[in-house]
Amino acid sequence: MRHEGPTALERFVNGVLPENPVYRQLLGMCPTLAVTGAMKPAMTMAAATAFVLISANLLVSAIRGLLKPHLRILVFTLTIATFVTVADRFLAAYMYEMSKQLGPYVPLIIVNCVIISRCEICASKQGVGVALADALGMSLGFALALASIATVREILGSASWFGLPVLPASWPGWGIMVLPPGAFVTLGLLLGTAEWASKRRATTGIWATVRGLWSWRR
Amino acid sequence: METLTGLVLIFISAALINNFVLHYFVGICPFLGVSRRVDTAFGMGCAVTFVISIAALLNWTLTYFVLRPEAPVPAWAWRVAGGDPARELDLSVLSYIVYIFVIAASVQFVEMYVRRFFPALYRSFGVYLPLITTNCAILFASLEIMKQLQDPTRLWGLHQALGLAVGGGLGFTLAIALMAGIREELDLCDVPVPLKGAGIALIVAGIMAMAFMGFTGVERGVETALAALAAR
Numbered sequence: 001m002r003h004e005g006p007t008a009l010e011r012f013v014n015g016v017l018p019e020n021p022v023y024r025q026l027l028g029m030c031p032t033l034a035v036t037g038a039m040k041p042a043m044t045m046a047a048a049t050a051f052v053l054i055s056a057n058l059l060v061s062a063i064r065g066l067l068k069p070h071l072r073i074l075v076f077t078l079t080i081a082t083f084v085t086v087a088d089r090f091l092a093a094y095m096y097e098m099s100k101q102l103g104p105y106v107p108l109i110i111v112n113c114v115i116i117s118r119c120e121i122c123a124s125k126q127g128v129g130v131a132l133a134d135a136l137g138m139s140l141g142f143a144l145a146l147a148s149i150a151t152v153r154e155i156l157g158s159a160s161w162f163g164l165p166v167l168p169a170s171w172p173g174w175g176i177m178v179l180p181p182g183a184f185v186t187l188g189l190l191l192g193t194a195e196w197a198s199k200r201r202a203t204t205g206i207w208a209t210v211r212g213l214w215s216w217r218r
Numbered sequence: 219m220e221t222l223t224g225l226v227l228i229f230i231s232a233a234l235i236n237n238f239v240l241h242y243f244v245g246i247c248p249f250l251g252v253s254r255r256v257d258t259a260f261g262m263g264c265a266v267t268f269v270i271s272i273a274a275l276l277n278w279t280l281t282y283f284v285l286r287p288e289a290p291v292p293a294w295a296w297r298v299a300g301g302d303p304a305r306e307l308d309l310s311v312l313s314y315i316v317y318i319f320v321i322a323a324s325v326q327f328v329e330m331y332v333r334r335f336f337p338a339l340y341r342s343f344g345v346y347l348p349l350i351t352t353n354c355a356i357l358f359a360s361l362e363i364m365k366q367l368q369d370p371t372r373l374w375g376l377h378q379a380l381g382l383a384v385g386g387g388l389g390f391t392l393a394i395a396l397m398a399g400i401r402e403e404l405d406l407c408d409v410p411v412p413l414k415g416a417g418i419a420l421i422v423a424g425i426m427a428m429a430f431m432g433f434t435g436v437e438r439g440v441e442t443a444l445a446a447l448a449a450r
Binding site (some may be wrong): 029073077082085104184187191192 | 240241242243244245246247250259311312313315319322351352353354357358361362365410411412413416417418419421423424425427428431441
């Protein structure tokens with residue numbers, strides 16, 4: 001069977017780093033900034049987003065033959081809203097405290113541009129297998145991005161990681177890091193670092209060779 | 219007078235103290251994407267304020283009469299259908315789907331209306347109007363209103379819902395216009411290459427968020443001032 005466009009493996013790999021939703025495409029910024037004050041809420045949010053992304057991608061891919069061009073965005077949004085309702089009810093039933101803490105950001109997954117862009121770019125054009133691989137890759141990339149920001153903010157802000165103390169008790173705890181300004185500044189600096197690292201990697205050392213081989217193979 | 223004080227507090231809180239962009243992080247995508255020039259940023263802010271008010275109006279009506287627990291319409295339907303009177307129909311599980319549908323539909327209608335009757339305004343909004351559907355700020359305002367309506371002790375009226383929506387929209391306009399002003403100046407600065415674009419914009423937003431934290435506590439001052447005004 002012939003596929004048009006990238007294969008499942010390429011979709012998966014692309015989602016993790018080369019087309020990372022946060023660092024490369026600047027999508028899904030609301031949860032990226034809002035729930036990364038500590039690891040626990042960040043990982044819950046990543047899991048909820050992954051559930052919605054995988055389910056929506058699978059369903060949209062399965063019904064892609066029925067989509068009408070002018071109504072497709074509406075279909076994507078309503079599909080996503082349905083799965084978000086499921087995720088929200090689940091969190092409220094089994095993780096009540098976490099659901100209270102995440103507050104409006106769980107329903108706001110509906111307007112997370114990562115999911116709608118994956119439905120549009122991949123799931124509405126390719127088969128169920130590719131769509132699943134794409135959703136898994138993107139979810140992993142999104143989770144890694146949330147984890148990187150939450151790690152910096154929780155360690156510097158509360159001297160802990162996943163609630164476990166990692167810095168000596170004498171650490172003052174930079175309160176600003178868990179407040180909104182810390183989120184903006186951390187993400188800004190991490191974006192700059194990622195940009196700088198990828199520039200270096202593209203021009204020097206073994207990474208350039210690996211990248212050259214990878215692009216040649218394609 | 220008490221109603222008016224409450225309304226002013228809701229408005230100031232949504233616009234300044236808990237600014238939608240700089241405190242709740244909603245509407246970050248246009249905040250970073252459409253903040254290169256002051257006039258387009260201001261246009262975007264106005265479009266968002268307009269749509270947020272319409273969506274809040276429609277969603278408040280739907281929530282109040284249909285989607286909240288103990289809402290009149292489902293209760294009436296339940297009685298007519300001969301349901302068990304000891305139990306009640308709670309449709310709040312449907313809220314998210316209804317809200318996003320209402321928002322998408324109202325953006326579509328606003329677009330058609332503006333294109334038909336205000337072609338000049340339509341041209342200046344350009345592609346931003348359809349993009350507003352996926353703006354988190356609109357859905358966020360509806361969700362905040364829903365939270366107030368689900369708690370029977372705080373049942374918000376339409377004026378409070380509109381106060382939140384207009385305040386939030388104007389707060390968004392203020393933030394995005396300020397940001398665009400700073401970024402216009404930033405074009406002339408020597409920014410480190412990796413930070414160019416989104417990186418420096420986020421750091422600027424962080425400093426702006428720090429400045430907006432200074433508004434914390436303003437609501438108490440406003441409350442005292444209004445009470446003094448009423449007593450006079």
